Amino acid sequence: MSVWDELTGQSEAIDVFRAAASGAAAPVDHTATHASTGSGAMTHSWLITGPPGSGRSNLAYAFAAALLCRNGGCGVCADCRQVAARTHPDLAVLSTDRVIISIEEVRTLVSSSQYSPSVSRYRVMVIEDADRMAERTSNVLLKALEEPPERTVWILCAPSEADLLPTVRSRVRSVRLRVPSATDVAGLLERRDGVEPQTAVRAAREAQSHIGMAHRLATNVDARQRRASTLSVALGIRSxxxxxxxxxxxxxxxxxxxxxxxxxxxxxxxxxxxxxxxxxxxxxxxxxxxxxxxxxxxxxxxxxxxxxxxxxxxxxxxxxxxxxxxxxxxxxxxxxxxxxxxxxxxxxxxxxxxxxxxxxxxxxxxxxxxxxxxxxxxxxxxxxxxxxxxxxxxxxxxx
Structure with missing residues (x-):
């Protein structure tokens, strides 16, 4: 078992991050932001892009665990469990359930990025939905990306590169995810959540391979009924x-x-x-x-x-x-x-x-x-x- 096992349909991206984590004992290459995604070189800032439900944040935390784990992301040690719980002392996370990420939140995160790692080789900073930053907020982050501490690694997640400022894009190495197949998503639901094969396939198909929504449709009766009611409303409209x-x-x-x-x-x-x-x-x-x-x-x-x-x-x-x-x-x-x-x-x-x-x-x-x-x-x-x-x-x- 490893932190990569619960990811699905993203073998090329996993290979990139697995190789980078394996070579992470070497000094971080601060000039490698524009290297091809096939390169295994480690760099200090990454951008994971892909459509909703493609597993951007899951891949980000798997990479974080691989960097912070003494065994390269075994998935079972204390470091990996702490990353999964978002409680690792060398992991800082910025996610929001609001429409935008505030400038104060980014300033706090940037300030904490200056600390040295306490128990691991790196200090890892993850920003989910980095596209929710306004231009002024992005400029605060830009300064941290331009002059990062030697052992700090940034991982940003966004739907596409175009959602970020060009100046931010120029400071990160971008790895694009694709939409996983319904078969891949169904297999994940069966393997990880114990969902019956027929239910898993239907949920994956109706969620259009959105991993989080497929999980909800497969495991929540109310969610399935809500979707059925939605289609029924549309089909019944005549006037x-x-x-x-x-x-x-x-x-x-x-x-x-x-x-x-x-x-x-x-x-x-x-x-x-x-x-x-x-x-x-x-x-x-x-x-x-x-x-x-x-x-x-x-x-x-x-x-x-x-x-x-x-x-x-x-x-x-x-x-x-x-x-x-x-x-x-x-x-x-x-x-x-x-x-x-x-x-x-x-x-x-x-x-x-x-x-x-x-x-x-x-x-x-x-x-x-x-x-x-x-x-x-x-x-x-x-x-x-x-x-x-x-x-x-x-x-x-x-x-």
Missing amino acids: VPDAIMGAARLLELAKADAEAITEERDAEERESTLRSLGVEPGQAVPAALRSQVKTLEEDQKRRATRSLRDGIDRILVDLLSLYRDALLIQLGAGLELINVAIQGELDALAERTEPAETLAVMDAIAIARRRISHNVTPALSLEAMLITLTHSTNRKATP
């Missing part, structure tokens, strides 16, 4: 009133999904915070400690906003898969469908629309995703999208 009601229903589903994800985590965080402050369960929070609890609650509210936006986007991705399947049927492409479980409904949808109308609906879904990402009211965005759907599905006249 503008249907579209208005459908938009409300989709928003309701997104809220329920977001609450399910955050509720348990919020409770655990509050309990952990109160415990660390010395407050027993059920005990009133002393006045002197209320400001710290209030800060936690404010962070959780901001995270809830991000979770709702992510939940709406998941719904739109599911709808996009529905019309993608219908288009493939209309064109007779012969490619594998995502929503095989509702083949009959897909056939009926493809029959009552033309390919041009199906494409128009897919465009409307893409526009809705952009609008919501730019803070347009979700209800209005969803209504506009579904009204486009009614125009398209009713355009094909019945003889």
Whole structure:
């Protein structure tokens, strides 16, 4: 067993990081940022890019464990377990559940990067979702990347290189991940989570190889029901009133999904915070400690906003898969469908629309995703999208 075993579909990238970790005993090459990804040379700053669900952060922490572990990432020692728990003394992590990473958070991380390693060869700094930094915030990080301490290694994660400033990109070595195959993701669910093969394959396919979402669909009945309800809403729309009601229903589903994800985590965080402050369960929070609890609650509210936006986007991705399947049927492409479980409904949808109308609906879904990402009211965005759907599905006249 090793830290690389739970990664899937990224053999080329794993080879790069495994080779770098193996040679990490040598001095860090601060000039190797533009070396090819096939090189095994170690450098002080890395950027892992890839689509959502490709396993960017998983690979980042596997590499961190390989650098901090005395056995090169065995996966079972104290160092590897501490990295997995994000508690290793030489690992610093910056992740956010909010829309952006604040400049104060980056300044704190940059300051801690100046410390020497305490128990390992390196001090490893991981920034998940590095694309969520504003330009001013990125410039704070840039200074740390330009003049890093000898034994500090930065690992940034982002969807693409274009999401970061050119000056930051020039200071890192980029390793691109690809979308893993549904077969690879299903195999991971079977091996790691003990999911039945049939359930694993369906979850991987319906999640479109998004590893985190595939895990949720395979292990959470409510998540599967939410997805089925989403497709059912879209398939039942025939008129503008249907579209208005459908938009409300989709928003309701997104809220329920977001609450399910955050509720348990919020409770655990509050309990952990109160415990660390010395407050027993059920005990009133002393006045002197209320400001710290209030800060936690404010962070959780901001995270809830991000979770709702992510939940709406998941719904739109599911709808996009529905019309993608219908288009493939209309064109007779012969490619594998995502929503095989509702083949009959897909056939009926493809029959009552033309390919041009199906494409128009897919465009409307893409526009809705952009609008919501730019803070347009979700209800209005969803209504506009579904009204486009009614125009398209009713355009094909019945003889």
